[in-house]
Amino acid sequence: MAAPPGTPANFLRKVPDGDEMERLVCSDCGFIAYENPKIIAGAVVTHGDSILLCRRAIHPQKGHWTLPAGFLELHETPAEGAMREAWEEARAKIEIVDLLGVYTVKRISQVQMFYRARLTDVAIEPGPESLEVGLFQMADIPWDDLAFPSVHWALGHFQETAGRDDFAPFTNPPGWENV
Amino acid sequence: MAAPPGTPANFLRKVPDGDEMERLVCSDCGFIAYENPKIIAGAVVTHGDSILLCRRAIHPQKGHWTLPAGFLELHETPAEGAMREAWEEARAKIEIVDLLGVYTVKRISQVQMFYRARLTDVAIEPGPESLEVGLFQMADIPWDDLAFPSVHWALGHFQETAGRDDFAPFTNPPGWENV
Numbered sequence: 001m002a003a004p005p006g007t008p009a010n011f012l013r014k015v016p017d018g019d020e021m022e023r024l025v026c027s028d029c030g031f032i033a034y035e036n037p038k039i040i041a042g043a044v045v046t047h048g049d050s051i052l053l054c055r056r057a058i059h060p061q062k063g064h065w066t067l068p069a070g071f072l073e074l075h076e077t078p079a080e081g082a083m084r085e086a087w088e089e090a091r092a093k094i095e096i097v098d099l100l101g102v103y104t105v106k107r108i109s110q111v112q113m114f115y116r117a118r119l120t121d122v123a124i125e126p127g128p129e130s131l132e133v134g135l136f137q138m139a140d141i142p143w144d145d146l147a148f149p150s151v152h153w154a155l156g157h158f159q160e161t162a163g164r165d166d167f168a169p170f171t172n173p174p175g176w177e178n179v
Numbered sequence: 180m181a182a183p184p185g186t187p188a189n190f191l192r193k194v195p196d197g198d199e200m201e202r203l204v205c206s207d208c209g210f211i212a213y214e215n216p217k218i219i220a221g222a223v224v225t226h227g228d229s230i231l232l233c234r235r236a237i238h239p240q241k242g243h244w245t246l247p248a249g250f251l252e253l254h255e256t257p258a259e260g261a262m263r264e265a266w267e268e269a270r271a272k273i274e275i276v277d278l279l280g281v282y283t284v285k286r287i288s289q290v291q292m293f294y295r296a297r298l299t300d301v302a303i304e305p306g307p308e309s310l311e312v313g314l315f316q317m318a319d320i321p322w323d324d325l326a327f328p329s330v331h332w333a334l335g336h337f338q339e340t341a342g343r344d345d346f347a348p349f350t351n352p353p354g355w356e357n358v
Contacts, residue, residue, distance in 0.1 A: 029187060033212070036218065074216060075216075075288055077283040087344055099348060102257065102292075104255075109255075120265050
């Protein structure tokens with residue numbers, strides 16, 4: 001596997017002593033830059049029977065609709081990350097209800113954790129990474145203009161949880177395990 | 180926050196353009212070394228009414244008992260990571276049942292995902308990171324000699340799931356949210 005874009009030229013892939021996998025190792029000082037999967041934290045945020053969506057102002061998938069979600073930061077719980085992302089992308093104040101799904105996008109080594117959540121204040125507006133934000137009835141969701149497969153999955157799984165408050169979180173739908 | 184041990188001296192903390200948080204940035208080439216939480220994947224593995232524990236051969240907490248668990252690797256699902264760790268630490272072949280708990284250790288930015296799982300082959304033996312492995316009845320678990328708080332949590336929560344097969348995964352116990 002090639003080093004990620006921007007990796008200094010003196011980092012080479014080798015198996016460190018006592019390890020079983022190739023790591024990025026600095027050929028000058030021996031520093032090992034471990035690479036591990038990253039967590040995406042997000043939420044299906046409801047207000048009554050409407051769902052909060054954001055139209056992306058940034059790449060990838062600029063212009064398409066998504067759920068508020070993003071990379072978990074250091075020293076956050078996934079639930080706290082989902083709350084922060086809702087604020088950053090839609091200026092939305094939310095409360096977490098429960099864990100809806102844990103999806104894995106193996107190709108890019110992401111583990112995506114989506115929560116069910118509720119708006120605690122109906123005031124929303126686009127943050128810097130959103131062109132617009134809106135509250136959509138399920139029938140009005142722009143299904144053909146969603147940014148990522150996991151947005152489809154989370155919205156579909158959310159529908160399956162109507163009236164349920166104790167369920168195992170969903171995972172990738174059948175046939176989508178190895179995307 | 181200081182750079183992690185071993186970070187090359189030319190990496191400095193600064194807020195990149197368009198970002199809101201300090202990142203580790205190479206002062207020579209501008210490479211941004213993003214740091215994000217890491218995922219630990221592990222399992223409470225049962226054989227009948229016994230539970231698999233491993234006595235650690237490595238630091239931290241060398242000599243103490245733990246559940247098979249470790250850092251998720253690139254391109255793995257958390258469930259696959261838990262299966263790999265059971266093999267590496269106890270030469271245990273397991274099948275995943277469901278997600279038991281999602282714990283966060285904020286201080287060290289770990290999100291720990293523990294599954295319920297079953298041994299599919301009763302043959303187990305210590306892997307290179309274990310001094311010994313064993314199957315313990317609940318009453319015989321060395322509660323005072325467990326390696327980490329989350330091992331306590333997962334074993335306690337596991338007991339609460341007896342006879343249940345559809346539940347929301349547990350999180351840090353009350354009072355332990357900010358460890």
